[in-house]
Amino acid sequence: MAALWTLSLLLSAYPGCLGLTPPAELPQPHNQPPLLGFNSSSGGLSMDLPVALRVFSMDYHHVQAPFEIVLWIMLASLAKLGFHWSGRVPAVVPESCLLIMVGLLVGGVIYGVRHSAPPTLSANSFFLFLLPPIVLDAGYFLPGRLFFENLGTILWYAVLGTLWNVLGIGLSLYGVCLLAQSSLGDVSLLHCLLFGSLIAAVDPVAVLSVFQEMHVNDQLHILVFGESLLNDAVTVVLYKLFESFLRLPSVSGVDVLLGGCRVVMVGLGGLCVGLFFGLVAALTSRFTSRAQVIAPLFVFLYSYLSYLTSEMLHLSGIMAIVTCAVTMKQYVEANVSERSNTSIQYFLKMWSSVSETLIFIFLGVSTIQDVHMWSWPFVCSTLLLCLVWRATGVLLLTAVVNKFRRNAVTFRDQFIIAYGGLRGAICFSLVFLIDDFPKKRLFITTTIVVILFTVFVQGMTIKPLVELLDVKRKKRALPTVSEEIHSRLIDHLLAGIEDVVGYWGQHYWKDKFEQFNKKYLRRFLIHEDHQARSSILRVYQELERREQRGDEEAPPIVDPHSNSRPLLPEEMDSIRRILSRNLQNFNNKQTPAYSRHTLHQDATKDKIRRPLYRHQSLGERYTYDTITHWSQREDREFDGSHRARAGLSRSHTVCSMSSRPILQDCMVPAASAQAQQVDRKTSSTREDRISPQHQIPMGRAPKKHLSFFLENEK
Amino acid sequence: MGSRASTLLREEEIEEIKKETGFSHSQITRLYSRFTSLDKGENGTLSREDFQRIPELAINPLGDRIINAFFPEGEDQVNFRGFMRTLAHFRPIEDNEKNKNYSGDFIAFRLYDLDRDDKISRDELLQVLRMMVGVNISDEQLGSIADRTIQEADTNGDNSISFNEFIKVLEKVDVEQKMSIRFLH
Numbered sequence: 001m002a003a004l005w006t007l008s009l010l011l012s013a014y015p016g017c018l019g020l021t022p023p024a025e026l027p028q029p030h031n032q033p034p035l036l037g038f039n040s041s042s043g044g045l046s047m048d049l050p051v052a053l054r055v056f057s058m059d060y061h062h063v064q065a066p067f068e069i070v071l072w073i074m075l076a077s078l079a080k081l082g083f084h085w086s087g088r089v090p091a092v093v094p095e096s097c098l099l100i101m102v103g104l105l106v107g108g109v110i111y112g113v114r115h116s117a118p119p120t121l122s123a124n125s126f127f128l129f130l131l132p133p134i135v136l137d138a139g140y141f142l143p144g145r146l147f148f149e150n151l152g153t154i155l156w157y158a159v160l161g162t163l164w165n166v167l168g169i170g171l172s173l174y175g176v177c178l179l180a181q182s183s184l185g186d187v188s189l190l191h192c193l194l195f196g197s198l199i200a201a202v203d204p205v206a207v208l209s210v211f212q213e214m215h216v217n218d219q220l221h222i223l224v225f226g227e228s229l230l231n232d233a234v235t236v237v238l239y240k241l242f243e244s245f246l247r248l249p250s251v252s253g254v255d256v257l258l259g260g261c262r263v264v265m266v267g268l269g270g271l272c273v274g275l276f277f278g279l280v281a282a283l284t285s286r287f288t289s290r291a292q293v294i295a296p297l298f299v300f301l302y303s304y305l306s307y308l309t310s311e312m313l314h315l316s317g318i319m320a321i322v323t324c325a326v327t328m329k330q331y332v333e334a335n336v337s338e339r340s341n342t343s344i345q346y347f348l349k350m351w352s353s354v355s356e357t358l359i360f361i362f363l364g365v366s367t368i369q370d371v372h373m374w375s376w377p378f379v380c381s382t383l384l385l386c387l388v389w390r391a392t393g394v395l396l397l398t399a400v401v402n403k404f405r406r407n408a409v410t411f412r413d414q415f416i417i418a419y420g421g422l423r424g425a426i427c428f429s430l431v432f433l434i435d436d437f438p439k440k441r442l443f444i445t446t447t448i449v450v451i452l453f454t455v456f457v458q459g460m461t462i463k464p465l466v467e468l469l470d471v472k473r474k475k476r477a478l479p480t481v482s483e484e485i486h487s488r489l490i491d492h493l494l495a496g497i498e499d500v501v502g503y504w505g506q507h508y509w510k511d512k513f514e515q516f517n518k519k520y521l522r523r524f525l526i527h528e529d530h531q532a533r534s535s536i537l538r539v540y541q542e543l544e545r546r547e548q549r550g551d552e553e554a555p556p557i558v559d560p561h562s563n564s565r566p567l568l569p570e571e572m573d574s575i576r577r578i579l580s581r582n583l584q585n586f587n588n589k590q591t592p593a594y595s596r597h598t599l600h601q602d603a604t605k606d607k608i609r610r611p612l613y614r615h616q617s618l619g620e621r622y623t624y625d626t627i628t629h630w631s632q633r634e635d636r637e638f639d640g641s642h643r644a645r646a647g648l649s650r651s652h653t654v655c656s657m658s659s660r661p662i663l664q665d666c667m668v669p670a671a672s673a674q675a676q677q678v679d680r681k682t683s684s685t686r687e688d689r690i691s692p693q694h695q696i697p698m699g700r701a702p703k704k705h706l707s708f709f710l711e712n713e714k
Numbered sequence: 715m716g717s718r719a720s721t722l723l724r725e726e727e728i729e730e731i732k733k734e735t736g737f738s739h740s741q742i743t744r745l746y747s748r749f750t751s752l753d754k755g756e757n758g759t760l761s762r763e764d765f766q767r768i769p770e771l772a773i774n775p776l777g778d779r780i781i782n783a784f785f786p787e788g789e790d791q792v793n794f795r796g797f798m799r800t801l802a803h804f805r806p807i808e809d810n811e812k813n814k815n816y817s818g819d820f821i822a823f824r825l826y827d828l829d830r831d832d833k834i835s836r837d838e839l840l841q842v843l844r845m846m847v848g849v850n851i852s853d854e855q856l857g858s859i860a861d862r863t864i865q866e867a868d869t870n871g872d873n874s875i876s877f878n879e880f881i882k883v884l885e886k887v888d889v890e891q892k893m894s895i896r897f898l899h
Contacts, residue, residue, distance in 0.1 A: 482863040486883060489842065492775060492776040492846070493776065493821065494804070496776060499771045499774070500752075501748060501801065502748045
């Protein structure tokens with residue numbers, strides 16, 4: 001691990017040093033005879049041989065731009081690797097903090113080597129290249145039902161909360177500037193408001209990276225996360241508004257009103273752009289059956305296009321891309337092949353991971369600069385005001401919104417919402433975009449301080465606080481079978497009663513949308529083959545197809561056992577999986593929260609188009625792997641890689657059903673189960689490690705095994 | 715129209731329903747208009763067909779059983795009082811008011827317990843499971859699931875789930891999933 005760190009440091013010094021050389025080399029080309037085509041024109045470093053042909057030459061300029069980019073990405077990825085290998089550190093320090101520290105280190109090294117400021121994160125490259133993958137990833141894996149259930153509250157926080165914060169911070173800062181006339185006298189009200197608008201916004205990248213390691217209950221998670229996504233519209237508008245006000249000679253009431261309209265337009269406009277591109281993408285994916293390899297490309301292209309289009313029209317790019325992802329997801333997943341789906345998800349995860357890492361490293365690097373200007377009153381008051389206004393905002397807003405909610409937001413949750421308002425790279429980029437004015441450096445410094453404070457202090461302490469306050473966590477323990485069945489029953493019951501009452505509540509609108517979806521959208525946007533009505537039907541059709549194809553089928557073998565034997569834990573697990581797969585998942589409670597590091601697939605979407613047949617070695621290795629992996633697993637979110645190793649299978653601990661008690665249970669009988677398996681393995685498709693009591697001397701029992709296969713093959 | 719007039723809700727009735735179920739005045743009138751809109755035969759009672767006409771209920775896997783819950787034992791028609799009584803089980807109540815028998819848990823229990831003997835037997839459980847699960851699970855697996863369910867809940871060893879045992883299991887179910895519906899004011 002130390003090797004990784006030194007390697008990454010060396011790599012970082014590399015571009016720094018290389019950066020030194022080009023200016024020195026430039027005058028050379030004029031001296032070179034222009035005979036030799038390959039490197040003279042770019043004036044690279046070359047050995048001054050009298051011979052016409054150079055045997056060895058190096059031309060850095062030729063590849064400089066991509067080379068440096070790749071090196072930065074490499075540095076980021078190696079840092080990330082090193083982080084995950086470094087033992088206890090990830091449990092205490094969130095990844096974002098560590099990455100910023102690495103960035104600081106690298107920035108310091110570069111500064112030391114070059115004696116000039118290291119490359120900073122240009123706002124353009126941030127907004128155009130680094131931010132979209134993260135937001136796309138977040139939108140694609142957004143827990144849809146939870147999000148829409150809480151949409152009202154989320155919007156409430158996002159719009160009103162941000163407004164409250166912006167105005168509060170801006171006005172108070174102006175007050176501070178008035179008080180400290182001597183040092184801060186030239187900061188006008190509009191400047192303060194502008195600063196307030198960029199510093200008040202909660203940043204999705206930072207929130208994501210900290211919250212995903214925390215496992216708070218899903219509702220809380222979606223509230224904070226949804227707010228950070230949606231407040232982009234408000235932030236962008238207010239920022240641009242104040243900026244344009246700054247350029248205007250005077251500001252009238254009409255302008256303010258127009259600004260308000262603009263907020264709505266930006267938000268809705270982004271939404272529409274996203275919707276449009278999402279539907280087009282869904283439609284395109286319908287026709288990709290003959291060229292499956294490029295299907296994932298369309299997903300990325302259309303999403304990015306939606307982002308760029310809305311940026312072009314000065315609408316909210318984040319809203320556009322999130323809407324696009326949410327819209328196209330269900331149709332695309334139904335249309336494209338299983339492998340393409342996996343590719344899409346993996347690429348999304350990979351890009352967003354790289355982006356996030358790069359952002360944080362650059363945040364660290366950009367801190368090392370010459371342009372700092374410090375002012376104690378300004379910086380400290382900004383920090384204080386950010387905290388205070390956020391806290392009061394959350395309290396007030398929640399007091400109002402709780403009256404309309406079924407599940408009230410408790411005080412503990414409110415505290416976490418307020419405390420979890422992390423600022424990140426968006427503020428940073430925005431502050432660089434301000435038109436130059438005397439105190440701009442002060443703003444930059446203050447922004448950096450606020451970001452570092454929130455990410456480090458708040459980011460590191462929020463996890464212990466969550467535990468201290470005993471905030472309701474994600475349910476770790478797997479529900480028992482009866483709980484699961486009964487809760488499904490209750491879901492159906494409640495939905496039915498709502499229908500009887502004619503309650504136009506969420507269920508009603510959801511049903512209406514589902515009907516519209518089924519009748520028009522699905523028919524239009526999904527390839528005929530894949531239009532199966534329910535997941536259960538799809539399973540059934542797949543079964544039929546299998547049987548028609550006439551694979552190796554022996555009739556199902558009757559289980560000779562009586563029914564009163566207590567079930568083994570593996571069987572429990574398989575039962576649980578069967579239930580989650582097959583019970584009509586009304587509430588979609590099993591939808592896992594978003595996670596950067598693991599691929600959680602939606603529990604209800606049965607991707608059973610994978611061939612159910614598996615070669616014996618594959619099956620055995622798979623089962624072996626999962627069992628040993630379970631034994632190694634600690635409570636870490638980023639063990640998705642372990643699961644991924646088992647053939648990209650949807651891990652059995654997916655869908656927030658991971659639990660240590662069950663795993664430990666499984667370890668003990670695992671050994672015995674395996675032994676039994678190896679003994680009894682006669683046929684070539686022995687996948688079900690689950691039920692050693694099923695005597696299967698010869699052949700396979702497709703129907704009976706099938707349901708066990710169904711979760712095995714993931 | 716003559717038949718209509720007899721179905722109009724009188725003030726005293728509203729008061730009585732209010733006392734019995736705890737709904738507010740406006741909620742009762744609103745639910746009454748819903749009742750009448752469902753009542754296609756305009757005779758002041760709802761039959762099973764009236765319920766089955768609700769489209770979303772038709773696709774609900776437990777739709778028939780839910781409809782059953784509205785009808786008292788052996789009857790085929792339910793009047794407004796009965797309608798309200800069933801709905802009252804789902805009124806959001808404060809924790810201190812909680813009455814076990816008048817809560818949604820009771821209706822849930824009734825969904826299982828068709829023969830109303832206050833016990834969920836293995837067969838009844840199997841039936842409901844089969845309705846919820848669908849076609850692709852074999853009977854033995856379903857059987858073992860049912861067995862497991864009973865095993866987990868059964869404390870007195872009679873191989874069936876009584877109402878109290880059922881309540882205990884439900885308590886462990888996620889609290890967020892409140893067994894109540896927001897009736898608009």
